[in-house]
Structure formats: C-alpha cells, structure tokens
Amino acid sequence: MAVTRLVPRHAWPLFAVALAGLLTGLFGYLRADPSPAADRFYLRSAGGAVLFRHVEHQRRGVACARCHHEAPAAAARNCRGCHPAEAGEGSQEIRTLADAYHSCCNGCHLAEAPARFADAAGEPSCHACHLK
Ligand code: HEC
Ligand code: HEC
Ligand code: HEC
Ligand code: HEC
Numbered sequence: 001m002a003v004t005r006l007v008p009r010h011a012w013p014l015f016a017v018a019l020a021g022l023l024t025g026l027f028g029y030l031r032a033d034p035s036p037a038a039d040r041f042y043l044r045s046a047g048g049a050v051l052f053r054h055v056e057h058q059r060r061g062v063a064c065a066r067c068h069h070e071a072p073a074a075a076a077r078n079c080r081g082c083h084p085a086e087a088g089e090g091s092q093e094i095r096t097l098a099d100a101y102h103s104c105c106n107g108c109h110l111a112e113a114p115a116r117f118a119d120a121a122g123e124p125s126c127h128a129c130h131l132k
Pocket of ligand 1: 079
C-alpha cells in the first residue's frame with residue numbers, strides 16, 4: 001500500500017534502520033524518569049520572584065534526587081511541604097525554604113554553570129534567579 005509505494009525498494013534497509021531508531025528513542029523516552037506534574041513554578045519571596053523550570057534541568061540530565069531527597073522519583077514532593085517559610089516553625093530542626101533553595105541550587109550552578117550564575121567575585125549572582 002502507500003508505504004511500499006512511497007519508499008523505493010532499494011531504500012528499504014535505510015527505512016528499516018530509521019524506523020528501528022525511532023522506536024528505540026520512543027521506548028527510551030517512555031522509560032525515563034517520570035515527568036513532574038508541572039514544569040513551571042513561579043516562586044515568590046521577599047528577595048524577588050524566581051521562575052523555576054523543571055524542563056531546563058531535565059534536558060540537562062539533572063536527576064530528580066539532586067533536588068528532591070526521596071530516592072524514588074515518583075515520591076518527589078514540593079519543598080514547601082517540609083521546609084518552613086520562617087525559622088523555628090514545625091517540630092523538628094529544619095532549614096527554612098529559602099535556605100533549602102539557596103543551598104540546593106547555588107552549589108550546582110556555581111560548579112556546573114558559572115558563566116551564567118556566578119558574579120565577578122565567584123559568588124552567586126542574585127539576578128540570575130531573582131527577577132528584580
Ligand atoms: C533542579 C531541582 C529539581 C529537579 C532536578 C527536579 N525538581 Fe521537582 N521541583 C523542584 C522545585 C523547586 C519544585 C517546587 C517546589 C515548591 O513549590 O515547594 C518542584 C516540584 C515538584 C513536584 C511537586 C509539584 C507538582 O505538582 O508538580 C513534583 C511532583 C516534582 N517536582 C517532581 C519531580 C520529578 C519527577 C523530577 C525528575 C524528573 C524532578 N521533580 C526534578 C525542583 C526540582
Ligand atoms: C519530606 C520532607 C522534605 C521535603 C519534601 C524536602 N525536604 Fe529538604 N530536608 C528535609 C529534612 C528533614 C532535612 C534535614 C534538616 C535540614 O538540614 O534542614 C532536609 C535538608 C535539606 C538540605 C540540606 C541537606 C542536603 O541534603 O543538602 C537541602 C539543600 C534541602 N533539604 C533542599 C530541599 C529542596 C530543594 C526540596 C524540594 C525540591 C526539599 N528539600 C524537599 C526534608 C524535606
Ligand atoms: C544539579 C545541578 C543543578 C541544580 C541542583 C539546580 N540547577 Fe538550575 N540549572 C542547572 C544547569 C546546568 C542550568 C543551565 C545553565 C546554562 O544556561 O548553561 C540551569 C539553569 C537554571 C535556570 C535558567 C534557565 C531557566 O530556567 O530559564 C534557572 C532559573 C535555574 N536553573 C534555577 C534553579 C533553581 C531555582 C534551583 C534550585 C531549586 C536549581 N536551578 C537547581 C543545574 C542545576
Ligand atoms: C538559584 C537561584 C537563586 C539565586 C542565585 C539566589 N536566590 Fe534567593 N531565593 C531563591 C528561591 C527559589 C527562593 C525562595 C522563594 C520562595 O520563598 O518560595 C529565594 C529566596 C530569597 C529570599 C527570601 C528569604 C526569605 O526568608 O523570605 C531572599 C531575601 C533572597 N532569596 C535573596 C537572595 C540574594 C541576596 C541572592 C544573591 C546573593 C540570592 N537570593 C540568590 C533562589 C535564588
């Protein structure tokens with residue numbers, strides 16, 4: 001039918017290889033870490049809003065566990081579910097939300113993307129994240 005006429009006989013091996021590649025890619029994509037429920041988070045704070053995007057990190061191969069402590073990716077949860085906005089909230093000794101973000105995010109950015117995230121002194125550039 002249509003495919004047999006569209007693909008000339010001598011091109012069949014090439015066509016088969018291309019099709020196999022496509023299927024392998026699709027299978028790999030479906031087997032990868034589950035996608036987070038939401039991609040974009042507009043995190044508001046006294047320091048100025050921060051736009052966080054999952055996809056920017058996923059396509060650079062950052063594992064879920066680098067930010068979400070939980071071992072299985074499917075168990076990832078919002079940081080604000082545990083880290084309080086103000087120090088001293090909650091029953092256990094736990095760092096504030098802003099502290100959790102700053103230590104999680106800045107360490108990696110300074111090590112892996114200094115051109116974008118470090119200022120002239122090698123310190124985190126606030127405006128690389130805070131939109132103000
Ligand atoms: C670079 C850090 C980082 C990585 C990597 C990351 N996340 Fe997140 N994730 C966040 C932040 C920040 C939030 C927002 C937290 C908040 O609002 O308290 C979030 C929120 C979530 C939430 C809860 C909100 C929702 O309903 O979507 C889920 C579920 C989630 N992430 C799953 C994942 C999964 C699965 C992966 C791996 C594919 C992943 N995350 C990778 C930082 C990250
Ligand atoms: C289920 C509760 C829970 C959730 C959800 C959670 N944390 Fe934590 N986190 C903790 C506890 C408990 C500690 C240990 C006490 C401390 O150091 O504040 C901790 C410690 C940390 C630390 C310091 C120790 C380390 O592992 O480097 C960072 C950074 C951190 N959390 C970032 C995050 C980020 C970012 C998110 C969201 C993507 C998040 N946490 C979500 C409970 C949680
Ligand atoms: C394990 C490494 C790693 C961690 C942890 C991490 N990032 Fe990133 N992030 C990257 C890399 C790599 C880039 C791409 C930098 C570039 O442009 O070269 C990036 C890019 C970004 C960007 C710019 C791209 C965009 O989304 O527009 C923002 C904003 C950002 N990260 C916010 C965060 C925040 C907020 C956290 C903490 C919740 C975080 N990141 C944690 C590695 C990380
Ligand atoms: C990697 C991205 C990133 C960088 C770089 C960064 N921040 Fe933040 N900052 C955040 C996030 C995310 C929050 C938490 C937003 C929220 O409260 O939901 C935050 C929160 C804050 C807060 C609010 C604290 C509070 O207790 O409410 C202040 C103030 C702040 N940052 C100042 C700074 C300053 C000053 C710098 C530069 C030295 C800086 N930040 C660099 C991501 C970043």
